[in-house]
Amino acid sequence: MNRQQRNASALPTPAQVSHLVVVEKERKSGFLHRAFPLLLLTLYAVGSVLRLALSSPFPSSFVQPSAASSFSAEPRQDVESLRTHIASETNHLQVHEENPGDPPLPCSARIDGRTEGAAAANRDGALVCCDRSHVRSDLCYARGDVRTDSRSSSILVYGAADGKSAAPATEEKIRPYTRKWDTEITRTIQEISIRPMPSAAINGSQTRACDVRHEGVPGLLLSNGGYTGNLYHEFSDGLVPLYVTAERFKGEVVLVVAEYRPWWLARYGPVLQRLTNYELVDFSRDTRVHCFSEMIVGLRIHGELIIDPWLMPNGNSIQDFQGLLREGYSSVVQPRTVPPETPPFLRPLLRSSRHDHSQQHGSSNHRPRIAIFVRKGCRVLLNLREVVRACQRIGFDVQLIEPKRSTPLDVIYRALAPADVMLAVHGAAMTHFLFMRPAAVLIQIVPLGLEKPAEEFYGGPARRLGLEYMAYNITPEESSLAKVYDRQSPVLLNTSVITSKGWMEMKKIYLDKQNVRVNVKRFTKLLAQAHTMSVDYRKGFSQQRVKD
Numbered sequence: 396m397n398r399q400q401r402n403a404s405a406l407p408t409p410a411q412v413s414h415l416v417v418v419e420k421e422r423k424s425g426f427l428h429r430a431f432p433l434l435l436l437t438l439y440a441v442g443s444v445l446r447l448a449l450s451s452p453f454p455s456s457f458v459q460p461s462a463a464s465s466f467s468a469e470p471r472q473d474v475e476s477l478r479t480h481i482a483s484e485t486n487h488l489q490v491h492e493e494n495p496g497d498p499p500l501p502c503s504a505r506i507d508g509r510t511e512g513a514a515a516a517n518r519d520g521a522l523v524c525c526d527r528s529h530v531r532s533d534l535c536y537a538r539g540d541v542r543t544d545s546r547s548s549s550i551l552v553y554g555a556a557d558g559k560s561a562a563p564a565t566e567e568k569i570r571p572y573t574r575k576w577d578t579e580i581t582r583t584i585q586e587i588s589i590r591p592m593p594s595a596a597i598n599g600s601q602t603r604a605c606d607v608r609h610e611g612v613p614g615l616l617l618s619n620g621g622y623t624g625n626l627y628h629e630f631s632d633g634l635v636p637l638y639v640t641a642e643r644f645k646g647e648v649v650l651v652v653a654e655y656r657p658w659w660l661a662r663y664g665p666v667l668q669r670l671t672n673y674e675l676v677d678f679s680r681d682t683r684v685h686c687f688s689e690m691i692v693g694l695r696i697h698g699e700l701i702i703d704p705w706l707m708p709n710g711n712s713i714q715d716f717q718g719l720l721r722e723g724y725s726s727v728v729q730p731r732t733v734p735p736e737t738p739p740f741l742r743p744l745l746r747s748s749r750h751d752h753s754q755q756h757g758s759s760n761h762r763p764r765i766a767i768f769v770r771k772g773c774r775v776l777l778n779l780r781e782v783v784r785a786c787q788r789i790g791f792d793v794q795l796i797e798p799k800r801s802t803p804l805d806v807i808y809r810a811l812a813p814a815d816v817m818l819a820v821h822g823a824a825m826t827h828f829l830f831m832r833p834a835a836v837l838i839q840i841v842p843l844g845l846e847k848p849a850e851e852f853y854g855g856p857a858r859r860l861g862l863e864y865m866a867y868n869i870t871p872e873e874s875s876l877a878k879v880y881d882r883q884s885p886v887l888l889n890t891s892v893i894t895s896k897g898w899m900e901m902k903k904i905y906l907d908k909q910n911v912r913v914n915v916k917r918f919t920k921l922l923a924q925a926h927t928m929s930v931d932y933r934k935g936f937s938q939q940r941v942k943d
Contacts, residue, residue, distance in 0.1 A: 502526045505536045506691055508643050508708060521554030523564045523591050532573040532636070534693035535589050540597065541614070541687040542605065543651065545678055548587055550616070550690060555591035564591035571618045571653065571693040573632045584620045585653045585679075587692055606683035609649050609673075614690040615641055616678065620654035624800075627823040627852065629659075634666060635702060636694035638716050643708045646672040651685070653678040662804060665723030700826075700856035713860050717829055720808070724830075727805035740802045741810055742795040745783060749790040763929035765791040765922075766811055768798065768819035768827065774842055776820055777875070777912040785919045789926045791816070798824060815929035820911055821845050825853045828862060834932050836863040836925045840913065843874045844890035844905035863928055867913065867921055875910040 502524035504510065521539025540553035555564040570584035596602060617637060622628035641648050648671055655677040660667065667675070676685055697703045704712045747762050765786050769779065776782060786793050796810055811817065811830040818838040819825050828837045837857045841849040846868060857864040871877050871887040885892035886904060894901045 502536055503528065503534075505538075506534050507695070521552060521557070521564075521591075521594075523552050523555045523567055523589050525567050525569065525589075529696075530576050531696045531698075532575055532693055533569050533571075534640075534691060534695060535567050535569050536689070536691055537589055538689040540594075541690045542603075543614075543676075543678065543683075543685040544603075545680075545682050548585060548653075550587060550589045550692065551592050552589065553592045553597050554594045556593045566590050569692055571616055572621045573636045573694050573696040574621060580621050584618050587616065587653065589692060603684050605686035608686045611688065612647055612649055612673065613644070614649045614651050614676075614685070614687040615644075616651040616653065616690060616692045617694050618653045619656050619659055623656065623659065625823050627826045629663075630826050630829065631700050631852075632696070633694075634663060635700060635713075635716060636696040637670060638719065639697060639702055639707065640691065640695045641670050642711060642715075644671075646670065649673045649676060649685075649687070651676040651678050651690075655679060665727055665805065666719060669719055669723055699852050700829075701859070713856070714833075717860060720829060724805040724808040725812075727803075740797060740799070740806055742797070745787060745793040745795070747790050747792050748784075748787040761930075761933060762790060762792050763815040763926055763933065764794060764813055765816040765818055765925075766794045766796055766814040768796050768817070768824040770820055770822060770824065771797075773907050773909065774820045774822055775910045776840065777910050778915065781915050782818075782913065782918065785915055785922060789919065789922050790930075791922075791926060798827075815932070816925050821849045821853070828853065828857050829860070831860075831862060833861045834863065836865060836928050838865045838867060838921065838925060840911055841866050841868045842905060842909050842911055843869060843871065843876060843887065844894055844901060844909075846890075847894070863925075865921055865925060867918060869911055869913065873911060873913055875912070876904070876908070879908070 500510065503526040505524065506526055523535065523537050525533060525535040527533045537550055537552045537555070539555050542551045542553070543549075544551055552564070567589040568586055569589065570581050570586050572581060572584040575581050617633075619633075622632060637650075641650070646669070650667070650671050650673075652675055655675070660675060697706060700713070702711065702713045702716055704710045744764075767779075767783070767786075770776065783793050783795070794810055794814060796807065798807060807827055808830045811827060812832070814831065814835065816836040816838060817828055817831055818840070819827075820840045821842060825837075825839060831837065837853075839849055839853055846866075849866060854864050854866060871882070874887070876886055880886045882888075890905070893904055
């Protein structure tokens with residue numbers, strides 16, 4: 396049989412075609428009968444959803460606020476969520492009548508200002524609650540007639556013990572510091588008691604009247620204890636968490652400081668003035684009774700020098716915090732004359748020894764500048780002079796900075812502002828990278844055994860800030876420990892043997908007993924890369940200014 400014959404035999408007969416037409420009509424008729432009820436059900440469901448959405452008290456969303464942790468990745472953007480002030484009673488009654496079965500608002504939402512509407516803010520009156528869900532810090536929230544009692548290290552909340560709340564208020568104790576996992580240091584922090592009191596007790600003979608009443612302004616209580624005195628911890632444990640917690644108030648918050656240290660205000664006053672419009676309250680020494688309508692005790696922390704924009708009400712980041720530092724320290728008025736007894740924080744600028752085109756014309760505008768922090772005591776750069784000469788040969792102008800506890804931060808800020816590169820051995824002075832301009836280069840010399848903290852404390856945060864980060868991990872031959880331990884010792888060849896024993900063991904050997912002598916030839920290659928980055932940035936910046 397040929398192909399044409401096979402194709403002909405495959406065609407249906409007229410009778411088969413007629414039968415197929417009848418079957419197809421019956422199939423379509425059955426489909427319409429089944430589809431019509433389904434269509435009606437679909438229209439009814441859509442109508443029901445629309446009616447529910449229109450009747451919802453949350454017009455901006457179909458979903459009511461979640462009672463999840465305060466570390467939710469869905470920050471509120473509306474203005475009402477930026478404050479924790481009590482809303483009007485009128486709005487409270489209106490919304491409460493519409494939603495009599497609303498679940499209680501989680502404490503974390505009250506602390507972070509995510510109060511969705513007046514009903515959530517007011518329905519249970521005076522209260523005391525705490526959020527202890529985070530490994531780094533505890534925070535508590537108090538609302539009602541809130542009064543300080545420094546003599547007993549207490550915050551008294553009148554009305555919170557009247558039994559009107561859904562959950563009975565109990566006394567809470569908190570150490571308001573952001574390293575609660577570090578039990579050794581946390582034990583040294585002043586413990587604050589938050590005590591619910593019945594309303595009737597206000598008129599009791601033991602109750603003191605309000606000496607200072609802060610009308611409509613919340614209080615924020617934090618501790619100045621712990622590792623305050625170490626630059627890194629002053630920022631990571633203190634200032635950055637303070638910004639995270641207080642920024643949303645836009646200055647309308649009173650800072651109440653436990654274990655207050657006067658030098659702290661002198662050192663960080665330009666920053667604190669941008670976080671509060673009011674004088675700080677020394678919780679321990681100011682025995683007056685300060686009265687608030689609400690108070691937060693403790694600070695929110697995201698991590699080591701970290702601000703997570705997803706967890707901030709305004710989406711702010713570490714760049715916004717850096718902007719706050721820039722505004723604060725650039726506004727400090729410089730004295731016309733420097734007292735002769737002032738220590739030499741800054742050595743004279745050392746010019747580049749490279750004879751390039753810009754030098755021939757007497758201009759240093761295009762020569763990159765490197766700022767080197769000089770350490771003393773431990774983790775000292777033993778061949779600093781050789782490193783300085785290498786920087787000069789490559790084409791850097793060199794600024795040496797020797798910070799001390801008394802060094803004003805605005806002086807260091809002004810020294811770093813024109814710098815293209817910052818260089819330091821691992822240590823607290825590395826924290827000054829927060830003063831560097833965007834796209835600047837940060838070089839960290841990492842001693843043996845400190846690779847992990849070097850990355851966690853400075854490397855990661857520097858990259859998040861937008862800096863070009865370069866780590867110079869030394870070899871055993873570049874460490875002073877090579878003269879103390881045998882060449883085959885795990886201290887030199889397998890540092891994890893020591894670091895796995897804990898922080899104190901690592902500190903005793905690698906932090907406190909180690910100095911550095913870098914291999915200048917190897918280190919110069921890294922300096923050359925940093926110089927190229929700086930020159931390229933300056934060229935690009937100049938070209939952009941010409942275009943603008």
